[in-house]
Every structure is written in structure tokens, then in C-alpha cells.
Amino acid sequence: MNTEEKIQQLRDELNNHNYNYYVLDNATISDFDFDIKLKELEKLEKENPIFFDANSPTQRVGGTVTKNFKTVVHKNRMYSLDNSYSKEDLFDWEKRVEKVLGSTDLEFTCELKFDGASINLTYENGQFIKAVTRGDGFQGDEVTNNVKTIRSIPLSIKKDFISDFEMRGEIILPLEGFIKMNEERLENGEEEYRNPRNTASGSLKLQDSSEVSKRPLDCLLYQVVTLERKYKTHFESLENARKVGFKVPKSIKLAKTIDEVYNFVNYWDANRHELPYETDGIVIKVNNLQQQEELGYTAKAPRWAIAYKFKAEQVSTILNEITYQVGRTGAITPVANLNPVQLAGTTVKRASLHNADQIDKLDIREKDTVFVEKGGEIIPKIIAVDFTKRLETSIPTIYATNCPECNTALVRTEGDAKHYCPNEFGCAPQITGRIQHFISRKAMDIDGLGGETVDLLRKEGLIQNYADLYDLKVEQVIPLERMAEKSAQNMITGIEKSKEIPFEKVLFALGIRFVGETVAKKLAKHFKSIDNLMKATFEELVKADEIGDRIAQSIIDFSNNLENMQLINRLRSYGLRLEVSAESLENQTDKLLGQVFVVSGVFHQLSRNELKKAIEDNGGKVSASISKKTNFIVAGDNMGPSKLTKAQDLGVSIISEQDFIDKIN
Ligand code: AMP
Numbered sequence: 010m011n012t013e014e015k016i017q018q019l020r021d022e023l024n025n026h027n028y029n030y031y032v033l034d035n036a037t038i039s040d041f042d043f044d045i046k047l048k049e050l051e052k053l054e055k056e057n058p059i060f061f062d063a064n065s066p067t068q069r070v071g072g073t074v075t076k077n078f079k080t081v082v083h084k085n086r087m088y089s090l091d092n093s094y095s096k097e098d099l100f101d102w103e104k105r106v107e108k109v110l111g112s113t114d115l116e117f118t119c120e121l122k123f124d125g126a127s128i129n130l131t132y133e134n135g136q137f138i139k140a141v142t143r144g145d146g147f148q149g150d151e152v153t154n155n156v157k158t159i160r161s162i163p164l165s166i167k168k169d170f171i172s173d174f175e176m177r178g179e180i181i182l183p184l185e186g187f188i189k190m191n192e193e194r195l196e197n198g199e200e201e202y203r204n205p206r207n208t209a210s211g212s213l214k215l216q217d218s219s220e221v222s223k224r225p226l227d228c229l230l231y232q233v234v235t236l237e238r239k240y241k242t243h244f245e246s247l248e249n250a251r252k253v254g255f256k257v258p259k260s261i262k263l264a265k266t267i268d269e270v271y272n273f274v275n276y277w278d279a280n281r282h283e284l285p286y287e288t289d290g291i292v293i294k295v296n297n298l299q300q301q302e303e304l305g306y307t308a309k310a311p312r313w314a315i316a317y318k319f320k321a322e323q324v325s326t327i328l329n330e331i332t333y334q335v336g337r338t339g340a341i342t343p344v345a346n347l348n349p350v351q352l353a354g355t356t357v358k359r360a361s362l363h364n365a366d367q368i369d370k371l372d373i374r375e376k377d378t379v380f381v382e383k384g385g386e387i388i389p390k391i392i393a394v395d396f397t398k399r400l401e402t403s404i405p406t407i408y409a410t411n412c413p414e415c416n417t418a419l420v421r422t423e424g425d426a427k428h429y430c431p432n433e434f435g436c437a438p439q440i441t442g443r444i445q446h447f448i449s450r451k452a453m454d455i456d457g458l459g460g461e462t463v464d465l466l467r468k469e470g471l472i473q474n475y476a477d478l479y480d481l482k483v484e485q486v487i488p489l490e491r492m493a494e495k496s497a498q499n500m501i502t503g504i505e506k507s508k509e510i511p512f513e514k515v516l517f518a519l520g521i522r523f524v525g526e527t528v529a530k531k532l533a534k535h536f537k538s539i540d541n542l543m544k545a546t547f548e549e550l551v552k553a554d555e556i557g558d559r560i561a562q563s564i565i566d567f568s569n570n571l572e573n574m575q576l577i578n579r580l581r582s583y584g585l586r587l588e589v590s591a592e593s594l595e596n597q598t599d600k601l602l603g604q605v606f607v608v609s610g611v612f613h614q615l616s617r618n619e620l621k622k623a624i625e626d627n628g629g630k631v632s633a634s635i636s637k638k639t640n641f642i643v644a645g646d647n648m649g650p651s652k653l654t655k656a657q658d659l660g661v662s663i664i665s666e667q668d669f670i671d672k673i674n
């Protein structure tokens with residue numbers, strides 16, 4: 010085999026694995042082996058630049074930066090859809106269609122209406138050429154480099170399909186990925202994203218495509234646009250599109266009558282919450298492509314299709330009071346306290362109002378009657394005020410000017426949606442929040458001390474910051490409410506033991522804004538000690554892997570604060586690890602590179618944390634839950650039965666503690 014053939018073979022193979030994994034949901038290679046092949050291909054391509062191909066699987070990781078997205082005119086206009094809300098609407102639509110066609114010989118496809126950002130993918134000679142957003146329907150923005158990072162989109166189609174076509178679809182952010190992104194944001198002290206749809210469309214417009222490649226985006230396809238007459242029906246064209254590599258959801262169904270269509274509607278109205286992504290309705294299309302052509306378009310939508318919108322479950326209730334919550338970073342969140350009301354199976358008492366702008370936009374006031382909705386979304390939200398029920402005595406909401414906890418005047422920096430309480434070291438929820446973060450599992454992991462006890466200790470005046478924990482004595486703790494001698498002793502032991510926690514975790518525990526778990530690891534690896542990090546200049550900081558301006562500035566702000574420096578000196582005096590240990594540098598290997606582990610149960614030779622550390626030190630990854638990506642479960646005693654079944658279902662290897670130790674030695 011010559012080099013060109015070798016390169017081609019690797020590309021085909023990798024494309025095929027991507028397809029199996031991202032489209033069919035069926036892994037055919039381990040992440041580890043995939044990475045090896047990808048690296049091999051990268052190397053060959055680098056050595057042989059004449060065989061460069063913009064559609065090679067190596068091009069998916071991104072790296073290009075787009076400052077201004079080019080406007081591109083659509084070859085075929087992207088229409089919107091007419092809406093329907095009842096069975097009668099559907100019958101009326103059927104009648105209109107029959108009238109135009111002069112025939113009652115009809116068949117329909119029923120599809121889910123995916124809630125994301127519409128995209129048009131152009132292919133020529135089976136090669137992916139460009140991706141353009143819907144824009145105003147006539148022209149959109151070219152986002153090719155960003156879209157290319159979505160692994161479920163095929164970049165070249167080898168098999169028998171049509172050669173020149175456009176694929177229409179929706180870029181979505183599945184719920185699991187969305188929730189995970191938000192957990193990370195919270196951890197970093199950032200504001201949460203509101204909903205998956207806006208986050209998906211926002212992701213397409215990120216300037217750095219390598220950022221996009223990290224987001225768990227997906228693309229679901231629903232229409233093939235082409236002049237080639239290969240397929241007679243919409244259904245057939247989609248089924249074939251799926252076969253050659255496109256992610257066309259299997260939920261698509263054929264229906265002969267509106268009654269059958271309506272069964273589909275009812276089924277998904279009841280079951281849509283089980284889907285891994287959001288849907289806000291159904292789309293019904295005339296199946297025969299010849300008939301579609303005869304029907305044509307109105308000024309804004311095809312006559313051959315109609316959307317059926319699910320009713321978002323909505324109730325009205327009274328807003329009793331707007332209160333303000335202070336987060337550990339000092340961010341203020343206004344909260345609507347509602348008269349408890351039943352909604353989509355749960356009792357809703359509170360809803361976030363996000364920030365001052367949102368309150369202005371809704372013109373929401375205390376004692377108003379408000380509409381609360383739970384659509385596809387998980388979190389209830391207030392849609393609007395019922396102005397017909399507004400009391401005459403009602404007065405406009407004046408946003409809090411002072412912190413509800415410490416009365417310090419709130420500040421709002423330009424560009425920030427939220428107000429902040431600047432009283433970092435004197436504001437109770439910030440103090441408690443920071444200490445709670447410090448002791449949390451992913452940080453100092455202090456056994457025997459919980460979030461409520463932290464609050465109690467602070468109220469009793471025993472701790473004001475995390476360094477104070479290390480001065481606590483058993484005798485001081487025992488007199489506290491509900492504190493037995495044994496638990497007091499456990500707590501002190503737990504605190505003592507935390508002095509062994511490695512530097513990267515201590516760094517995360519400090520709670521520097523935007524320094525989450527992963528960033529802390531990167532910083533620890535790069536700077537090796539807290540002293541190096543605190544001395545680093547802005548320029549030195551941004552040179553480190555994945556450290557941007559915002560993180561760098563936040564570290565500078567932290568190090569410029571004298572109180573923070575005093576805290577660090579105290580932590581040092583208690584013996585906490587403020588630098589990477591020599592042995593940890595020594596013990597690091599690549600033995601488990603690319604392998605994902607889940608740790609479950611009780612162990613004998615190593616503690617859970619030692620086990621996790623051993624995985625990471627050897628280049629492996631630890632994940633909290635079992636998924637298709639998991640390679641091994643290290644099972645101790647009493648591993649949960651549900652985990653066991655899941656592992657067996659997914660075919661994940663289950664190994665013992667001893668197996669693991671043998672593996673790394
Ligand atoms: P609307 O924006 O409400 O006018 O609805 C039209 C949009 O629905 C289209 O631009 C598509 O982005 C989106 N859509 C989602 N799922 C489908 C589907 N299965 N078929 C057609 N359009 C869909």
C-alpha cells in the first residue's frame with residue numbers, strides 16, 4: 010500500500026467508526042484505539058501535505074478562528090412552517106392539500122420538530138462543502154468550520170446516494186450535555202445558560218472552532234434538497250440519507266390518515282420528556298415528492314408541510330414575593346416565590362427571575378398573577394404577567410440596591426447581566442459558600458463535615474474562612490447543637506487528613522473565579538506551585554494551555570488581594586500541599602491514556618480517592634457515571650445493582666481492584 014492509499018484507508022476507517030458511534034450509537038472501537046489511529050493519520054498528513062483534505066477526520070478538532078462570518082445566499086430558500094394546534098387544524102390542512110392536488114391519494118410522514126438552530130449543509134460530489142445558518146431564509150451566515158466539529162455530520166459520502174444536494178437539519182444540544190455544561194459553569198462561578206436552543210445557536214457563532222468542538226452538539230437531519238430524481242418519496246430519501254451516514258432519527262413514521270397522524274402527535278405529546286433532547290412539536294409532510302412540487306410554497310412556508318405545536322403546560326399562580334439570593338461568588342439572583350401550584354407532575358414554589366433586565370422585561374411585580382410554564386424544558390419559568398389581574402395597589406418592582414445578607418451596596422459591572430455583592434470577606438453566604446466549596450468532594454473532600462455544619466460553625470463565630478478550619482479543636486466543636494463527641498472527632502480527623510490532598514485540588518478549592526476543576530489541573534501542571542502561579546504576569550498566564558484572558562485576569566485579581574495572600578500563607582503554615590509533589594511528578598505515566606474509568610463500591614487496598622488519583626496519574630480519566638464511553642468499571646464490594654446492569658448492558662469491562670493494580674504495575 011502506498012502512502013496515499015494508507016491515508017485514505019485510515020480516513021475511511023475513522024469515518025466509519027465515527028458513524029457507528031455518533032449516528033448509530035454503537036461503538037466499534039475504544040477511544041484509545043481511535044486516538045491512536047487518528048494520531049497516525051495526523052502524522053501521515055503532516056508528512057505528506059499534498060494529500061491534504063479539508064474533510065479528513067483530523068479536521069474535526071477545530072482550531073480555526075473566524076472573526077466575521079460570511080453572509081451566503083441560499084441556493085434554495087429556507088422556509089418556515091405553518092403551525093397547527095388541534096386535530097381540526099390538521100383536517101383543514103389535509104383538505105387544502107387535497108384541493109390543490111385534486112386527489113385524495115395521500116400519504117404523510119410524521120417527524121419530531123427539533124428545537125435547535127436550523128442549518129443547511131451543502132454537498133457536492135459527495136463532499137461536504139459548507140454549512141450555512143437559516144438567517145432570514147434568503148441568506149444566512151457561513152459556519153462551516155464550526156459545524157465540521159460535530160462528529161455525527163459526515164464530511165464525505167462514499168456510498169451510493171445522490172452526488173449534489175443540500176441536507177437540512179437542526180443543530181441541537183442534547184439535554185445531558187446541556188446540564189453538564191451548566192454544572193461546569195456553576196462550578197467556575199459563571200452564569201448558567203438559559204436553554205439548550207439558544208446555547209446551540211450561540212455555539213455556532215463562536216469564533217474559535219476548537220471551543221465548538223468541545224461542546225456536545227449534535228445535528229438531526231430532516232430534509233434532502235436536490236434536483237436529482239433518485240427517490241420518489243420524502244421518507245425514502247431520508248431512510249437512504251441515514252444509510253449513507255446522516256443522523257436521521259428513527260422516530261420518523263409514515264401515516265395514511267390524519268387519525269394516524271394524530272396518534273403520533275398524542276404519543277409524543279405524552280412521551281417527549283423521555284427524549285434525550287427537546288422537541289416543541291411534530292412536523293407533518295406530504296410524502297410524495299412529486300406532490301410536494303405541485304403544492305409549492307406560500308410567501309413564507311411550504312404548502313406540503315405543517316407543524317403541530319405541543320401545548321406547553323402552563324398554569325397561573327400568584328407571585329407572593331421577590332427575594333434575592335447571594336451565590337458563593339457574590340452574584341445576586343432574584344427569585345420569584347410563588348403560591349405553590351401543580352405543573353407537569355411537580356409542585357412549583359419558586360422560579361428564577363435571572364436578573365434585573367428580566368424583571369424589567371416582564372414588568373413583573375409582587376402580588377401579580379403570573380403564568381408559569383414547563384415546556385420541553387426542565388426548569389419552570391415565568392412567561393408573563395396576567396395584567397388583567399393586576400391589583401390597583403400594585404407598585405413597580407425596584408431592584409435590590411443592597412445585599413439582602415450584609416446590606417453592602419450592590420455593583421454591576423458593564424457587560425455583566427448580574428449584580429454582585431462586593432463584600433467578599435464579610436457577606437455570610439459568600440463566606441459559607443466559599444468554605445462549602447472548599448470542603449466539597451471534588452475539592453478538599455473533607456469527610457465528617459457537611460454544608461450545614463459549615464454554616465453553623467460560621468454562625469457560632471468559629472470560622473470566618475477556610476483557613477480557620479485548621480485551627481478548630483474538638484472541644485470547641487462538641488458543645489455545638491446536634492454534635493456528638495464521635496462526630497466532632499471525625500470532623501477534626503477529616504480536616505487533618507485533607508492536608509494530604511494534592512495541589513491541583515487545593516488550587517480548585519481556593520474558589521478563584523473561573524478556575525474550575527479542569528482549569529485548576531492545567532494550572533497546577535503548568536505552574537507547579539502556588540507561588541509561581543501568584544507571581545505570574547498576565548502574559549505568562551495566557552501562555553498556559555487553555556488559559557484565556559478572563560481566567561488570567563481573575564487570577565491576577567485574586568493575587569492582588571492581600572487577604573487572599575494571608576489565607577494562602579496560613580494554609581502553608583498548616584502543611585497543605587501548595588506545590589506539585591515530586592513523587593506525583595515521578596509517578597505519572599501514559600499507561601491508561603484515553604481510557605475512561607468509573608469507580609464504584611468499597612475498596613480494600615486503596616481508598617477511593619487513591620484509586621481515582623492512580624487512574625489520573627497514569628493518564629486515564631475518571632467519570633462519575635457509566636456511559637458508552639466508559640472502558641472499565643473498577644468494582645469494589647457492594648457495587649450498586651443498577652450500575653452493574655447498566656455496565657452489562659453497555660458491555661463495559663468490569664475489573665476488580667486487584668486487576669486494576671496489576672494493570673498499572
Ligand atoms: P418555525 O421556526 O416555527 O417557523 O419552524 C420552522 C423550523 O422548524 C425550520 O426552520 C426548522 O429549523 C425547524 N424544524 C425542526 N424540526 C423539523 C422537521 N422535522 N422538519 C422541518 N423543520 C423542522
Ligand code: ZN
Pocket residue numbers: 335412413414415416417430431432435436437
Ligand atoms: Zn453581601
